[in-house]
Amino acid sequence: MRLRGWTTGRRAAQLLRLGSDRDETASPRPGFEARLRARVESGGAGRPVPTWNEGFESLVRPALALAASLALACAGLYVQGTTQPGEADLASLAEVDSVFDSLLAADPGALFDDPGSVAEPPEKP
Amino acid sequence: MIDDASDASLLGRAAAGDAGGFDLLVGRWKNRLFRLALRFFRRPEDAEEIVQEVFLKVYRMAATYRSDAPFEHWLLRIASNTCVDRLRERRRRREDVLADITPDAGAWLDAALAGASQEARQAEAARALASELLDSLPPKDRMVLVLMDLEGLSAREVAAATGSTRAAVKVRALRARRSLRRLAEAVPTAREGTGGGRG
Numbered sequence: 325m326r327l328r329g330w331t332t333g334r335r336a337a338q339l340l341r342l343g344s345d346r347d348e349t350a351s352p353r354p355g356f357e358a359r360l361r362a363r364v365e366s367g368g369a370g371r372p373v374p375t376w377n378e379g380f381e382s383l384v385r386p387a388l389a390l391a392a393s394l395a396l397a398c399a400g401l402y403v404q405g406t407t408q409p410g411e412a413d414l415a416s417l418a419e420v421d422s423v424f425d426s427l428l429a430a431d432p433g434a435l436f437d438d439p440g441s442v443a444e445p446p447e448k449p
Numbered sequence: 450m451i452d453d454a455s456d457a458s459l460l461g462r463a464a465a466g467d468a469g470g471f472d473l474l475v476g477r478w479k480n481r482l483f484r485l486a487l488r489f490f491r492r493p494e495d496a497e498e499i500v501q502e503v504f505l506k507v508y509r510m511a512a513t514y515r516s517d518a519p520f521e522h523w524l525l526r527i528a529s530n531t532c533v534d535r536l537r538e539r540r541r542r543r544e545d546v547l548a549d550i551t552p553d554a555g556a557w558l559d560a561a562l563a564g565a566s567q568e569a570r571q572a573e574a575a576r577a578l579a580s581e582l583l584d585s586l587p588p589k590d591r592m593v594l595v596l597m598d599l600e601g602l603s604a605r606e607v608a609a610a611t612g613s614t615r616a617a618v619k620v621r622a623l624r625a626r627r628s629l630r631r632l633a634e635a636v637p638t639a640r641e642g643t644g645g646g647r648g
Contacts, residue, residue: 335562336626336633337598338616344595346487351480352497357472360501364471364508419512 454522464511488595525610536588542586554578555637581607590625
């Protein structure tokens with residue numbers, strides 16, 4: 325069992341060595357600096373690889389903006405879908421308000437009426 | 450031994466727009482970075498592309514370098530991040546790599562893992578297959594294994610080079626070695642033959 329573990333460990337180390345093998349004296353092809361210089365002078369050869377901050381700028385910020393826009397749009401749709409025509413109109417609210425009616429009718433006593441009770445018809449003489 | 454302070458001053462010159470300072474830095478470090486990239490990317494063109502990308506980042510980020518950290522650590526961090534990003538792009542599932550092993554290649558790899566001598570063509574095929582298998586490891590795990598076991602860096606140095614902590618590097622190394630052992634176990638031995646593959 326221990327021998328098998330040792331063998332596996334040795335094979336694993338050998339696999340790593342074999343798969344990561346390289347020439348110890350290798351160097352880039354001639355003209356490496358010139359090619360690099362050309363890329364530097366041409367503006368870095370394309371878009372920089374995102375660092376954390378750039379990642380924030382390029383991903384999170386647009387995502388937040390999109391989320392905010394969606395939230396606003398949803399809120400707008402919700403309000404539009406739940407309100408009846410004229411319901412949001414302040415004037416129409418006042419028209420159906422009993423307190424407002426009593427004030428308009430110059431009848432302050434109506435303010436203290438039970439809103440659930442049905443007013444009795446006036447007695448006939 | 451390369452003097453860190455000199456590197457830092459060269460980088461400062463590069464940040465100020467002095468192309469000569471940048472060229473000197475490139476000349477000093479290009480071989481080291483190229484050989485590190487070759488650990489992960491077998492084709493020299495790919496490794497060279499990685500090194501170019503690293504130096505472009507160095508040029509762009511020169512102003513962000515803080516001289517309280519060794520230049521080598523800063524440079525290694527950029528290089529390791531660049532390699533890990535590229536490895537992520539080409540990572541393959543272990544099962545897919547194993548399924549693609551031909552009986553010949555499997556036998557050659559098995560012989561190479563056992564330390565047997567082989568013809569150049571067979572040894573090259575075994576190396577290519579081993580590299581493909583390593584591509585299935587999580588890139589950060591592979592980076593830690595290479596830096597510690599092949600480049601001889603300590604856990605502290607790897608932590609500095611990867612922007613991690615020493616404890617985190619040790620945990621990752623432990624996990625990575627376990628993954629590597631599982632990978633080595635999955636390689637079919639000559640007796641077993643290959644399970645599937647191209648035949």
